């Protein structure tokens with residue numbers, strides 16, 4: 480086991496936070512020591528023969544940070560004195576720079592220093608202006624050896640949602656649509672409240688709910704609400720870690736939406752943009768972004784229709800594109816948006832009979 484292996488374990492622990500930790504980042508932490516045969520060593524350079532003494536992750540917004548949970552885990556696994564001894568010769572691996580500020584919880588750096596942990600290995604610095612290098616500086620001035628930038632690109636990708644909000648003052652935006660093999664998203668003769676026209680199969684619907692469980696909000700256009708009457712939740716995805724439904728967002732600039740739509744049921748929070756909270760004379764999506772940033776939403780899925788997807792593309796508001804392609808041909812209908820040419824495919828997989836392709840924007 481080397482630094483890369485341990486940081487990769489931090490990544491998989493961090494992923495368990497899903498959207499439950501939002502607006503915070505996803506963070507996992509591992510504490511490791513050299514094997515007991517090497518116990519006489521200083522223990523500050525965990526290399527070949529080492530093992531994990533504790534691990535933890537940030538599970539819930541407002542809850543303990545990953546480092547605190549990992550240290551607690553050592554204390555649960557070992558007798559209190561022995562735990563203290565182990566910590567004093569351990570290396571802490573964490574995918575984000577430990578915090579140095581008082582937020583909902585006290586600074587992790589204080590705890591790390593207090594425990595006498597001699598070495599900290601970090602993937603990414605925390606771009607939060609309250610931290611942003613101060614965590615590393617405080618650890619170093621306490622005499623702790625700090626290694627940064629281990630698998631930094633992967634760490635930044637893992638926290639692309641949080642990093643985008645902090646650096647761009649808007650959520651990470653995912654454009655998502657399902658299309659036929661000949662690239663239509665629906666037949667042309669859709670009627671109001673006809674119900675969702677589903678091209679893709681059951682596996683893809685479950686996959687979509689899982690993807691939703693990773694994001695903070697979903698936006699759809701007025702027409703999509705009227706024709707599909709969607710629920711926009713994660714009901715088909717069951718996980719022991721995640722339970723938060725995304726915020727549902729739509730528009731009703733002309734007061735035409737009946738309040739009997741599922742969108743308005745009490746099952747999950749809803750945000751509706753109307754002429755009361757948006758100025759139709761000013762760029763609409765810019766105002767939407769300001770509101771979402773104010774609410775600290777880390778990510779947003781644009782689930783259609785074609786008109787809304789195309790306006791996000793036109794306004795340069797996208798970071799990722801997910802396309803579900805069904806093995807059917809419609810011949811004609813509503814054309815799918817054109818994939819922007821500054822994205823590249825990062826994943827392609829089968830989902831039942833469908834193909835899921837995920838594209839990310841060049842950074």
Ligand code: AOF
Nearest residue numbers: 506537544545577578582583584587607
């Ligand atoms: C860490 N470890 O596991 C996380 C960190 O309000 P609080 O106390 O939860 O602090 C939130 C901020 O702390 C968040 O914006 C980010 O800068 C950092 N998150 N830091 O050391 C963690 N989740």
Ligand code: ZN
Nearest residue numbers: 544577578587
């Ligand atoms: Zn912290």
